[in-house]
Amino acid sequence: MHRRLIAPGALAAASVLLAIPASAASFTPGAPGIGDPYYPAYGNGGYDVSHYDLRLKYQPATDELEGTATLLAKTTQDLSRFDLDFLLDVSEVRVNGVAAAFSASGEHELVVTPKSPLPKGTALTVVVRYHGVPSSKQAYGFTSWHRTPDGGIGANEPESAWWWFPSNDHPLDKATYDVSVLVPDGTQAISNGTLQSTSSKLGWTRYNWRENKPQTTYLATLAVGRFDVTTGTSEGGVPVINAYSKDLGDNDGAARASVERTGEIVDWLSGYFGPYPFSSAGGYVPNTTTGYALETQTRVYYSPRQFANGANTSVVVHELAHQWYGDSVSVKGWKDIWINEGFARYAQWLWSEHEDEGTAQQLADYVYASHPADDAFWTVKPGDPGPENQFDGAVYDRGALAIQALRNAIGDDAFFAVLKGWPQKYAYGNASVADFQRYAEQVSGKPLAALFDTWLFQPSKPAAPAARAASVAPSARGAAPVQPKSWKRIAATNDVHGAVR
Numbered sequence: 001m002h003r004r005l006i007a008p009g010a011l012a013a014a015s016v017l018l019a020i021p022a023s024a025a026s027f028t029p030g031a032p033g034i035g036d037p038y039y040p041a042y043g044n045g046g047y048d049v050s051h052y053d054l055r056l057k058y059q060p061a062t063d064e065l066e067g068t069a070t071l072l073a074k075t076t077q078d079l080s081r082f083d084l085d086f087l088l089d090v091s092e093v094r095v096n097g098v099a100a101a102f103s104a105s106g107e108h109e110l111v112v113t114p115k116s117p118l119p120k121g122t123a124l125t126v127v128v129r130y131h132g133v134p135s136s137k138q139a140y141g142f143t144s145w146h147r148t149p150d151g152g153i154g155a156n157e158p159e160s161a162w163w164w165f166p167s168n169d170h171p172l173d174k175a176t177y178d179v180s181v182l183v184p185d186g187t188q189a190i191s192n193g194t195l196q197s198t199s200s201k202l203g204w205t206r207y208n209w210r211e212n213k214p215q216t217t218y219l220a221t222l223a224v225g226r227f228d229v230t231t232g233t234s235e236g237g238v239p240v241i242n243a244y245s246k247d248l249g250d251n252d253g254a255a256r257a258s259v260e261r262t263g264e265i266v267d268w269l270s271g272y273f274g275p276y277p278f279s280s281a282g283g284y285v286p287n288t289t290t291g292y293a294l295e296t297q298t299r300v301y302y303s304p305r306q307f308a309n310g311a312n313t314s315v316v317v318h319e320l321a322h323q324w325y326g327d328s329v330s331v332k333g334w335k336d337i338w339i340n341e342g343f344a345r346y347a348q349w350l351w352s353e354h355e356d357e358g359t360a361q362q363l364a365d366y367v368y369a370s371h372p373a374d375d376a377f378w379t380v381k382p383g384d385p386g387p388e389n390q391f392d393g394a395v396y397d398r399g400a401l402a403i404q405a406l407r408n409a410i411g412d413d414a415f416f417a418v419l420k421g422w423p424q425k426y427a428y429g430n431a432s433v434a435d436f437q438r439y440a441e442q443v444s445g446k447p448l449a450a451l452f453d454t455w456l457f458q459p460s461k462p463a464a465p466a467a468r469a470a471s472v473a474p475s476a477r478g479a480a481p482v483q484p485k486s487w488k489r490i491a492a493t494n495d496v497h498g499a500v501r
Contacts, residue, residue, distance in 0.1 A: 027117035030082035032109055034170040038334040038387040039158065041106065043170025044083040047124060049073045051175050054165050057182040057204075058189070058224050060151040066131045069165050072175075073124040081113040085159075085217075086166035087139060088132035095126055107139040108162050134163040146288045149247060151187060151225035153286050155294050155301040158334060158390075161217040171330040172430055174214035182206045183224055190223040190243050192298050194280050211297060213278055214428045216330050221296035223286055234263030238276050241299065243284040254307035255285045258316050259300075265313065265320050265351075272350060273321070274420045277328040277427060281320070293493075295322030295344075306493075314348050314489045321347035324423040332432040337390050338382040338456060339436055342399025343419075348490050349400055358484025361471065364404035365481040367397050368472040373461040383433050383456030393494040402455035405470035409451055410444035418443045 030046020033039070053070040065088065085108050093102040095114040105111045110128075118124070134145035134152060144156030145163035154164045161167040181189035182204050193211030200206075211220075227243040234240055240263045248255060259282075266281045283300035285307075293315055294301040300319040306312050325347075326340035349360040358366075371377040380394035382402060389395065407415040418440050422431075425439060437452050454462050455470070462470070 026078040027080040028078065029080050030077065032083045032106070032111075034168070034172055036170060036333050038390065039170075041108070042085065042159065043173065044085065044168050046077050046079045046082045047073045047075050047168065049168050049173050049175045051177070052165065052167065052220075053178045053180075055180045056164070056222075058152070060184065060187055060224055063133045063135045063147060063152055064131070065134055065164060067129070067165065069126075069128045069130070071124070071126040071128075071166070073126060073168075075118045075120055075122045075124060078120050079114075079118040079122075081111060084110040084112060084126075084128070084166040085162050085169035086110040086128070086130070087137040087162045088130045088134065088164075090128060090130045090166075092129040093127065096124060110166055128166045130166070137163060146286075146290055148225050148245065148287050150245070150287070151183075151223070153224075153288055153301070154220075154222045155296055157218050157294055159218055161220060164222055165220075167217045169217045171216040171218070171334075172332065174216050174330065174428070174430070176213065177209075177211040177215055177220060179209045179211075179220075179222065180206060181209075181222065181224065186226065187224060188227045188229060188243065190221075190227065190229075190284050190299060192220060192296065193278075194239065195241070211278075213297075213328070215297045215327070219295065219297040219327055221294075221299060221301055223284055223301075225286055227284065227286075230260065232263060234267050234281070236263075236267040236270060236276070238263060238266050239280045240266075241280055241282040243282075245285060245287040245304075247287050248285060248304055251285075251304040251307045254309075254311045255302065255304065257311040258307060258313055259283045259285060259302065261313055261316060262300075262320065265317055266323075268351075268354065269317070269320055269324070269347065272347070272416065272419055273324040274424050277324060277423065281323070283316070283319070293319050295319045295326055295340075297323070297327045309492075312489065312492075314351060314486070315493045317347050317351040318344045318493055328428055329423050329426040330430050332430045332435075334387065334390060335384045336432045337385065337395060338399045338402075338433055339431065341391070341395050342382060342403055345396040345400040345490075346403045348486075348493070349404075352484060352486035352490065355486065357486035360404055360407070362481060362484050363487065363490070364401050364472045366484055366487060367401050368467060369481050371461065375461070378461040379459045381457050381459055383452065396494055398455070401472065402452075405451060405455050405472065406440060406448070408471040409448070409469075410440065410446055414444040414446075 033041045034043025051072040055068045057066040093100045098115045101113040135147045144160040146153040154160050179191040183189050189207040191209035196208040226246045229243045232240045278298045280298050285302045290303045291305045306315050321344040325343040349363045352358045377394045380389045380392045382395045382399040441448050
């Protein structure tokens with residue numbers, strides 16, 4: 001052993017330096033919101049999550065959920081404390097193995113104060129133990145946890161995670177997931193990705209699901225109930241897992257006739273959007289009273305009401321299109337919602353062509369002619385609709401109209417190159433409307449600022465010259481175009497994401 005002698009004065013000075021780091025003043029709390037102007041309190045600052053490991057136990061009879069969530073993350077600033085978005089009752093929080101102080105704040109914040117400040121770039125393992133009855137919790141006057149006769153469902157947009165796991169709840173912070181759920185024998189637990197394993201012991205069965213590609217928090221889903229599960233593989237080689245509540249009643253046949261075409265539709269969409277970006281596809285139809293569907297990653301949530309009038313492949317096309325536009329490539333901010341909804345709607349227009357029920361151009365002409373200049377439809381700006389209009393029908397229909405205008409402006413070769421290239425350029429990441437405009441200009445070689453401004457950002461109906469230039473205009477002598485055969489089924493999905501509030 002070699003001992004280094006230090007003068008007493010130097011030792012005292014060193015002790016002071018160790019006790020009071022020179023950078024102590026730089027440690028500040030992470031922001032309680034990630035900075036999205038539409039939802040200022042959503043998400044959090046100061047850290048970035050790379051993986052969620054959720055180990056849960058759920059009792060369908062009482063809606064009681066117990067959980068241990070382990071978050072792997074890294075600090076993005078010198079951090080004195082940080083928030084998680086969460087509603088259930090917390091019994092313990094540990095940061096890097098050490099017990100941390102915690103408290104509830106605001107409508108949905110869990111404030112965590114580590115025992116010691118965390119320098120920027122520190123790897124974090126955050127463990128949260130919790131319990132509660134999700135259906136008893138509300139934030140801002142609503143719930144995103146839906147009770148069913150045989151269990152419960154976590155699915156909503158733009159938020160659903162708070163009711164079943166703590167998170168950094170904003171699309172900017174994507175992560176991979178392991179979701180392990182213990183439920184009574186005879187009950188299934190459905191989640192995203194692939195089912196890794198199941199095991200049963202003492203009257204309980206554990207389901208272990210894994211989503212190995214980055215996923216935003218609102219796209220994570222959990223469904224517990226009594227399901228009939230079907231499995232298969234698409235012709236293109238994509239594994240497909242679907243699930244149907246056993247008590248769907250009269251909607252059962254139509255639901256299956258629609259959702260069982262998932263593999264076919266995934267392969268068809270791949271021809272337009274490129275290779276399917278995830279390890280599995282599918283959907284589930286629980287016995288809920290909600291009216292909306294949601295593109296929960298790899299495992300789409302469908303309300304039975306989507307099939308009340310018979311088979312509905314159009315809604316399946318819409319939700320599966322989101323797997324590229326919205327799931328693999330997610331919004332940077334919620335104002336960029338057009339990239340999700342406009343392209344999912346346009347996929348329905350392409351499906352209409354495929355089914356010989358009206359071309360995309362005919363649908364565009366019909367939308368343009370159906371809304372007079374003084375219709376409030378034109379006051380909604382799809383490129384930045386505002387939180388109150390985020391899921392307005394205009395974001396869907398005017399949004400798809402803008403895409404047809406783009407197609408006509410740059411020609412089919414460039415348009416379909418954009419359609420397929422975009423999900424590959426930003427795969428598993430985030431992008432904005434401005435990013436999309438730049439990409440379309442790069443691929444087409446044409447300036448597109450005026451077109452994007454006219455169709456996405458002006459709160460008025462594009463004038464006849466702009467409409468003619470975009471090949472969307474009323475037919476001769478001012479007569480409205482004939483309603484395409486597919487229109488009613490497409491329009492029926494205008495409120496497909498009309499979340500419960």
